[in-house]
Amino acid sequence: xxxxxxxxxxxxxxxLIFDGTFADGTRxxxxxxxxxxxxxxxxxxxxxxxxxxxxxxxxxxxxxxxVRQPGPVxxxxxxxxxxxxxxxxxxxxxxRITDKALAELQATNxxxxxxxxxxxxxxxxxxxxxxxxxxYCQSGNAFLEQECHKLHRxxxxxxxxxxxxxxxxxxxxxxxxxxxxxxxxxxGARAAEAIRAHVAVQGEKFHHLIxxxxxAAE
Amino acid sequence: xxxxxxxxxxxxxxxLIFDGTFADGTRxxxxxxxxxxxxxxxxxxxxxxxxxxxxxxxxxxxxxxxVRQPGPVxxxxxxxxxxxxxxxxxxxxxxRITDKALAELQATNxxxxxxxxxxxxxxxxxxxxxxxxxxYCQSGNAFLEQECHKLHRxxxxxxxxxxxxxxxxxxxxxxxxxxxxxxxxxxGARAAEAIRAHVAVQGEKFHHLIxxxxxAAE
DNA sequence: AAATTTATTCTTGTATACAAAAAAATTGAC
DNA sequence: GTCAATTTTTTTGTATACAAGAATAAATTT
Numbered sequence: 001x002x003x004x005x006x007x008x009x010x011x012x013x014x015x016l017i018f019d020g021t022f023a024d025g026t027r028x029x030x031x032x033x034x035x036x037x038x039x040x041x042x043x044x045x046x047x048x049x050x051x052x053x054x055x056x057x058x059x060x061x062x063x064x065x066x067v068r069q070p071g072p073v074x075x076x077x078x079x080x081x082x083x084x085x086x087x088x089x090x091x092x093x094x095x096r097i098t099d100k101a102l103a104e105l106q107a108t109n110x111x112x113x114x115x116x117x118x119x120x121x122x123x124x125x126x127x128x129x130x131x132x133x134x135x136y137c138q139s140g141n142a143f144l145e146q147e148c149h150k151l152h153r154x155x156x157x158x159x160x161x162x163x164x165x166x167x168x169x170x171x172x173x174x175x176x177x178x179x180x181x182x183x184x185x186x187x188g189a190r191a192a193e194a195i196r197a198h199v200a201v202q203g204e205k206f207h208h209l210i211x212x213x214x215x216a217a218e
Numbered sequence: 219x220x221x222x223x224x225x226x227x228x229x230x231x232x233x234l235i236f237d238g239t240f241a242d243g244t245r246x247x248x249x250x251x252x253x254x255x256x257x258x259x260x261x262x263x264x265x266x267x268x269x270x271x272x273x274x275x276x277x278x279x280x281x282x283x284x285v286r287q288p289g290p291v292x293x294x295x296x297x298x299x300x301x302x303x304x305x306x307x308x309x310x311x312x313x314r315i316t317d318k319a320l321a322e323l324q325a326t327n328x329x330x331x332x333x334x335x336x337x338x339x340x341x342x343x344x345x346x347x348x349x350x351x352x353x354y355c356q357s358g359n360a361f362l363e364q365e366c367h368k369l370h371r372x373x374x375x376x377x378x379x380x381x382x383x384x385x386x387x388x389x390x391x392x393x394x395x396x397x398x399x400x401x402x403x404x405x406g407a408r409a410a411e412a413i414r415a416h417v418a419v420q421g422e423k424f425h426h427l428i429x430x431x432x433x434a435a436e
Numbered sequence: 437a438a439a440t441t442t443a444t445t446c447t448t449g450t451a452t453a454c455a456a457a458a459a460a461a462t463t464g465a466c
Numbered sequence: 467g468t469c470a471a472t473t474t475t476t477t478t479g480t481a482t483a484c485a486a487g488a489a490t491a492a493a494t495t496t
Contacts, residue, residue, distance in 0.1 A: 040451040077361035115290040143295035258481040
């Protein structure tokens with residue numbers, strides 16, 4: 001499991017874009033990054049190409065690569081797709097999920113509950129991730145699972161801010177329970193609707209998401 | 219819009235993988251491809267990395283890149299996801315589609331009909347592509363549209379063989395009409411179900427798909 | 437003769453060198 | 467002084483050179 005230098009650079013750059021070090025529209029200079037990472041331009045270029053494929057940067061031929069933060073509209077769209085993908089997972093999982101996975105889902109949810117009691121957002125975050133990962137897996141469709149993980153990862157920085165909303169943790173919990181309940185009953189339609197409502201950006205969440213974007217948009 | 223050499227090489231390699239010139243498991247030698255395309259290793263490597271991101275080849279560190287044709291299971295999974303994505307498009311389009319787009323959808327379908335009459339599979343193929351493209355666009359979600367196009371493109375070589383099934387063209391046509399009819403009524407659920415049934419691999423299509431894979435699998 | 441270890445070769449990953457294109461700057465004209 | 471044109475400089479894209487790891491072949495040992 002030897003990771004190439006290019007991979008590590010790509011990960012590092014992804015982090016720097018996520019945490020706002022590189023604002024939207026910033027040009028990423030190859031030679032500058034190269035000496036910053038103490039490597040040649042070659043691995044830097046590889047990393048940038050990977051980021052371009054992931055949509056984090058835009059590569060204009062003969063012009064350079066520029067950070068491409070999603071705007072409000074694109075973000076809403078991505079969350080809509082995420083909601084629909086997870087909805088599909090839930091519907092498929094309703095008939096395909098194993099007893100063991102269902103038990104693990106309940107256990108994960110219980111740990112979420114504990115995290116809410118302890119007011120531990122980080123722990124909640126971890127268990128929440130696990131909850132969704134199980135759902136993806138239990139769709140029984142490995143390709144769908146992969147696609148979900150990709151988009152999930154892409155939306156990660158925006159979802160973290162969402163969890164800081166007052167009372168959001170408890171509400172998120174009850175939404176999880178609705179999903180589990182529907183899965184227990186093998187009710188695909190209900191499970192799909194429950195997870196869609198959980199993931200979709202609507203109501204308060206919408207305003208909070210837009211507000212969190214303001215600094216970067218300026 | 220000057221296309222880099224690497225882009226052209228990526229496209230060419232994609233074609234060579236699609237048409238079976240490079241069978242599953244084949245190692246793609248950098249220097250060999252480089253002299254074959256009369257370029258250096260650099261653009262070849264860029265092209266290979268792009269193909270790896272698209273999932274057409276697998277890149278084992280320090281080992282090389284190998285053609286990775288999807289097996290039967292993965293193919294079924296991809297078609298399932300495609301069906302669900304298009305289903306989402308249809309559901310969203312039902313409430314978002316413009317009158318003009320609906321008219322164009324009907325016109326496209328009429329041209330499909332003509333192509334069936336003339337027994338012109340190529341013409342049908344083109345108009346069929348257009349039908350789906352309109353649907354993606356009318357979801358009103360540009361991100362979803364992009365994702366649909368990506369997967370659609372990936373599945374292209376496998377879908378072409380499907381259209382050669384006896385009587386498949388006419389059946390495909392009537393399925394299109396069911397989608398349009400539902401969209402005319404603004405019935406999202408019915409439109410979603412219609413397009414899902416249209417795209418999903420089931421019944422005869424399943425056997426034909428598996429059969430078409432046999433040569434490559436050997 | 438079989439196996440293990442060592443040496444050689446081959447291939448990938450990285451660095452550097454070069455070429456072409458775009459951006460910037462300087463010079464010239466009005 | 468401003469605008470345009472040409473030159474300079476910077477930067478990307480490509481080629482080549484080098485280094486390190488993996489596969490293979492050879493040789494020595496058991």
